[in-house]
Amino acid sequence: MPPRTVLIAGATGVVGHAALEEFARVSADGSDNPWNIVALSRRTPDLQGLPAGARMTHIPLDLTDTQACRAAIACVPRITHLAFAALHEKPGLVRGWREPDQMHTNLAMLRNLLDPLCEAGGLEHVSLLQGTKAYGVHLRPVPVPAQERWPRDAHENFYWLQEDLIRERSAQRGFGFTIFRPQLIFGDALGVAMNLVPILGIHAALCREQGLPFSYPGGPSNILEATDARLVARALRWSFDAATARGETFNITNGDVFVWRNLWPELAQMLGVAPGPDEPRAMARWLPTQAEVWRRLATRQGLVQPDLSALLGESHHYADFCFGFHARETPPPVIVSTIKIRQAGFADCVDTGAMFRHWFDRLRARRVLPAL
Secondary structure, eight states: OOOEEEEEESTTSHHHHHHHHHHHHHHTTTOSSOEEEEEEESSOOOOTTSOTTOEEEEEEOOTTOHHHHHHHHHHSOOOOEEEEOOOOOOTTSGGGGGOHHHHHHHHHHHHHHHHHHHHHOOOOEEEEEOOGGGGTTTTSOOOSSBOTTSOOOSSOOHHHHHHHHHHHHHHHHOOEEEEEEESEEEOSOOSOSSOHHHHHHHHHHHHHHTTOOEEOOOOSOOOBOEEEHHHHHHHHHHHHHOGGGTTEEEEEOOSSOBOHHHHHHHHHHHHTOOEESOOOOOHHHHGGGGHHHHHHHHHHHTOSOOOHHHHHTTHHHHHHHHTTTTOSSOOOOOOBOOHHHHHTTOOOOOOHHHHHHHHHHHHHHTTSSOOO
16 A cells, blocks of 8 residues: 555644554554654654654644645645644633634634645545534533534534535545544643643642642532543544545544542542542632642652643633533533444443543653652
C-alpha cells in the first residue's frame, strides 16, 4: 500500500495528544502499513509517551494564521488523513460558547488548514470533533438519549459552520469524513480548555497539603457519561479505514454512566486524600488563589510545573460547569446513545473508574502531580 500520513491538528490538546500517541504506537509496532505522523500545535507536545521508532514530525503553528498554514502544508509530505482536534476557547470558557467571533475563529482555523490540503491533493479522509453542545446541552434540557439522527438543534454553534465546510469540500474533492460527538473527555493534557483530570488531582493535592478534606465542590447531582481520550483516538484511527464511518456522525462514550458524588470516594482513594462532606466551592475562583501554595508544594516535591496557571488553562472554569456549581436544582441527565457507532463496527469501551486511575497514575509518573 502507498504510505499514509496523518496530520493531527491540536496535538497538545486532550484528544490530539491521545491521537498522537495512538498513531505513534501503530507507527512503531512493525506494521506493514505504518503511519507517518505530522503533528501541529502552537506548543511542543510532550513526547515522553511516544515509542521509539515512531515516524513523527512536529510543526509549531498558529491555525489562525492563514499564510503560515499554507507555508506549513507546502513543506510537509502529502497528507492523506486529517484528524482535526484543534479548538479555540476564550478566557472564562462558558460565555464564549455563544459568541459569534469565537465560532468564526474556529471555522477559520479549519478552513486555513483544509483548503491548502485540498489544493495539494491526496487527501482521503477527515475526522472532526464536535460534542454534546451539538444537542444544546449548554442551553436547555435535552431528551434522553440524544441521537445522531435528530435534525440539527437550532442554535448558533461553530460545529455547524465547520461541518458545512467539511461537507462542501468533501463533495468538491471526494474525500471521506467522519464526525464524532464525545461526552466529557478526560486525558492527561495540561493547560488546556477542558480537561478535569489535572483539576481533580491538583484539588486533592492542595487539600492534602493544607489538611483540608477532599469535599465535592459542586451543585446538585446529575447522571453523566465520560469519554477516555484514548478511546476517541482509537475511534479516529478506526474511522480512517471503516467504510461504515464514511460520511457519518457518531456519539462516543466509555459505555457506562457516573454521578460525581457516587464516584467521589473512589477518586479520593485514588488521590490519597480523605473525602469530606459536600462543600460547594467555585474552582474557577478558588484554585487561582492557591498559586503560592502550589508553588511551594511543587518545589518541595520536585514537580515539573510550579506555575499553577500553566496547568489549569481554562479547565477550572470547565470544572464549575461540569460539577453543576451554579445549578440551583437537579438538572436532567445528559445521556447520548452510542448504538450507532457500535452497529457501525466500533465497539470499544472503557471503565470510567479505571480511566481515572490510569490518568492520575500517569500524571504522577510524569511528576505533574505529587506522589502518594
